[in-house]
Amino acid sequence: MTAQTETHRFEAEVQQVLSLVIHSLYTNKEIFLRELISNSSDALDKLRFESLTDPSLMDAGETLGIALEADTETGTLRIADNGIGMTREELVQNLGTIASSGTRRFLEAAADGGDERPDLIGQFGVGFYSAFMVADEVTVETRRAGSDEGWRWTSKGDGSYDIEPVEGLGRGTLVSLKLREPAEGEEGQGPKRFLEEFALRDVVRRYSDFVEYPVQMEVERTAPKLDDEGKPIEGESETTTSLETLNSQKPLWARPKSEIKDEEHVEFYRHLTHDWNEPFSNLLFSAEGTLEYTALLYLPSKAPMDMFDPSNRDSNVSLYVRRVLIQKECKELLPPWLRFVRGVVECSDLPLNVSRETLQDDPRLGQIQKRLVKKVLDEMGSLLENKREEYTEFWEAFGSVIKEGIWGGDDTDNRVSKICLFETSNGEELTTLPEYVERMKEGQEEIHVLTGASRAIVEGSPLLESLQEKGEEVLFLVDPVDEWVLQRLFEFDGKKIVALDRSDANEDDDEKKKREDLQKEHEGLLGSLQTALDEEISEVRFTGRLKDSPAVLVAGEGGLSGHMERLLKRSGQDVPDQKRVLELNPDHELVKSLVKLHGVDANSPRLAEAAELLHGQALLAEGGAPKDPKRFGKLVTELLLNSVKG
Ligand code: ADP
Numbered sequence: 001m002t003a004q005t006e007t008h009r010f011e012a013e014v015q016q017v018l019s020l021v022i023h024s025l026y027t028n029k030e031i032f033l034r035e036l037i038s039n040s041s042d043a044l045d046k047l048r049f050e051s052l053t054d055p056s057l058m059d060a061g062e063t064l065g066i067a068l069e070a071d072t073e074t075g076t077l078r079i080a081d082n083g084i085g086m087t088r089e090e091l092v093q094n095l096g097t098i099a100s101s102g103t104r105r106f107l108e109a110a111a112d113g114g115d116e117r118p119d120l121i122g123q124f125g126v127g128f129y130s131a132f133m134v135a136d137e138v139t140v141e142t143r144r145a146g147s148d149e150g151w152r153w154t155s156k157g158d159g160s161y162d163i164e165p166v167e168g169l170g171r172g173t174l175v176s177l178k179l180r181e182p183a184e185g186e187e188g189q190g191p192k193r194f195l196e197e198f199a200l201r202d203v204v205r206r207y208s209d210f211v212e213y214p215v216q217m218e219v220e221r222t223a224p225k226l227d228d229e230g231k232p233i234e235g236e237s238e239t240t241t242s243l244e245t246l247n248s249q250k251p252l253w254a255r256p257k258s259e260i261k262d263e264e265h266v267e268f269y270r271h272l273t274h275d276w277n278e279p280f281s282n283l284l285f286s287a288e289g290t291l292e293y294t295a296l297l298y299l300p301s302k303a304p305m306d307m308f309d310p311s312n313r314d315s316n317v318s319l320y321v322r323r324v325l326i327q328k329e330c331k332e333l334l335p336p337w338l339r340f341v342r343g344v345v346e347c348s349d350l351p352l353n354v355s356r357e358t359l360q361d362d363p364r365l366g367q368i369q370k371r372l373v374k375k376v377l378d379e380m381g382s383l384l385e386n387k388r389e390e391y392t393e394f395w396e397a398f399g400s401v402i403k404e405g406i407w408g409g410d411d412t413d414n415r416v417s418k419i420c421l422f423e424t425s426n427g428e429e430l431t432t433l434p435e436y437v438e439r440m441k442e443g444q445e446e447i448h449v450l451t452g453a454s455r456a457i458v459e460g461s462p463l464l465e466s467l468q469e470k471g472e473e474v475l476f477l478v479d480p481v482d483e484w485v486l487q488r489l490f491e492f493d494g495k496k497i498v499a500l501d502r503s504d505a506n507e508d509d510d511e512k513k514k515r516e517d518l519q520k521e522h523e524g525l526l527g528s529l530q531t532a533l534d535e536e537i538s539e540v541r542f543t544g545r546l547k548d549s550p551a552v553l554v555a556g557e558g559g560l561s562g563h564m565e566r567l568l569k570r571s572g573q574d575v576p577d578q579k580r581v582l583e584l585n586p587d588h589e590l591v592k593s594l595v596k597l598h599g600v601d602a603n604s605p606r607l608a609e610a611a612e613l614l615h616g617q618a619l620l621a622e623g624g625a626p627k628d629p630k631r632f633g634k635l636v637t638e639l640l641l642n643s644v645k646g
Helices: 014-022 031-053 088-096 099-123 128-134 191-195 197-208 263-272 356-361 364-386 386-406 433-439 454-461 462-470 480-490 509-521 523-532 564-571 590-598 605-621 629-645
Strands: 005-010 066-071 074-081 133-141 150-155 160-166 172-177 215-226 232-245 281-287 295-298 316-321 326-327 340-345 422-424 427-431 446-451 474-477 496-498 537-542 551-554 580-584
Touching: 014 099, 031 066, 031 074, 031 128, 031 172, 031 263, 031 326, 031 509, 066 191, 066 197, 088 099, 088 133, 088 150, 088 160, 128 133, 133 454, 172 191, 197 215, 197 263, 215 295, 263 295, 263 340, 281 364, 295 364, 340 364, 386 480, 422 433, 422 564, 446 462, 454 474, 462 551, 474 480, 480 564, 509 523, 509 537, 523 537, 523 580, 523 590, 523 605, 537 629, 551 605, 580 605, 590 605, 605 629
Parallel strands: 066 215, 316 340, 446 474, 446 496, 537 580
Antiparallel strands: 005 160, 066 074, 074 172, 133 150, 133 172, 150 160, 215 232, 281 295, 295 340, 316 326, 422 427, 422 474, 551 580
16 A cells, blocks of 8 residues: 555445355356456557547557456466456446446346346356456556556455555556465365366357457467477476467357357357347348448347336447447437447448547448348347247347337338237237238238236227127237237238227227117117216227127217326326226116116116216226226115115
8 A cells, every 4th residue: 555545435326236246156267267358458548549530549560458467476467468457437437336227227136036047147247346256456557548556455344445646557457466365165176276277268268269359378388398309308397488368359240151150159248248148040141242241139038127127219339430339329220219220330331530420420230220120120020930939039039129119110011010920819929910910810901919017917808799799819928018019000911900899999880870760769768878977988888799798888979099098197197087988788688677766767867877887897997097996986885785785
């Protein structure tokens, strides 16, 4: 410690991460090296990018790279890079606080996770802090490109870190890990094994082979001494050291597709995304001609925790120009509804000095985006066809986001809607629109759908009754975004898509005429029920679509469905109360009795009570609730009492 040393406390969340990491039983401790090499590789990317506009940041012809050094005497492993480095403020900010919302969620999950904590570490990746899995003291010495001030950051991971200025540092960052002694039960497999050449070689090859910068290490070799003729001299040996590069450095996307092994894709995906899971699928393709580029894209298998974070809707594909990373999350490359797709696009036709601002207006990126979207949709189509079970899991994770493509207006030629999966009255397995159309009955002209809060609610809806009798299938749209999907999706394969809970659904001219005649006949009854419900209902009328139930609620023409109204209200939106239509089943005994009662006593107060009860019951059937539950309960009790008394 020098006089200028300052001690800082870690932000509370950092300390939480650290104690999780330190006390973790996580067995895959070697990933710390992947994380540190990844950080170095990012720092080199940043330097290369900044030096495009400020060439003074690095010397001409300088080699950018990462060096490992194992010091067996002190038990220290060092990882050095000549990348961008950090200023004092950046050190405090980056290694003392937590910026990522992912990590905050990680902590929440860890707090709930109990014994599963170790796994969480693997799943989320805690970046730099994973160094404390193997070290009991970590030192970071760094000098920012363009600055002459060097800084040393030291911590034992016990709540605080020290910062002090250091003279004479080269540009970049040196991370030194004082590897800890083996813990109980760890003998032979303790952190000190990372001082051995073969262990480092193995870990680098496994996790960081494709890192574009050389990861180098001084390697000692002992060989028999040779005489002047090049023959080994018996009993004599000599030790030489040489700098060896441990990784092949070839970016995966620059290699022939057929040569890339699945494991390599897995590790590259993890390097790229910090996601611990394996990707579901990968796509590697190149375009030649007027615009040349290569794209390597991954469909993840599990949704990240922040997928629905409204501030995080940009595409996650990185743009490289001739090996230089220009932008990590280049939003011009994919639309927000494909933001879960991860990967890299490298384009040789864009100028290297392209700025983030000019990217926005570059029509070439629009061209690339078009092709990328098509490729991703084709890939999803083929996975749907060939790997149905896995696709269903993928759909469960990402379907809601993909459907944003429909309501966002990207469903030309049904290209998005045809790869969607839906719940159906046809069985437990999810189905697609093309499969539905295949199964349509002769004479069935429309695709029937019903929205609602859950399968159980929709399945019990009275609106299914007559269709069930006819044997016609209904798609259950139970994802909240489906209401929005329906605002844009009117047709599929030339067939109209009709939501059953809209007032004009599925009624032909004959049926309409019959209904209107009947309504005329019973004008008086319908009128008095309507008067009783005037505040909540725009119309009481008959319907032919019910079989067992006496009544159902549907949306008035152009009005919102009950489900949509509830969704909007729950999300805090100020929606005016919707007046909907109460439809009655004229063949139901109860309705027939009401007709009779009205004939005998048109002013009977029981008519108004019946109206309220029918309305409340219809609300309950669709997953809603009567406005005044207490009064509804009281009416039901009275009714019960009368029936019990006989
Ligand atoms: P992540 O890499 O996911 O952002 P980390 O905890 O690994 O999270 O690192 C936090 C930040 O510290 C990085 O985003 C980067 O800004 C900085 N950093 C870490 N290592 C280095 C390095 N070798 N050179 C420069 N900056 C670094």
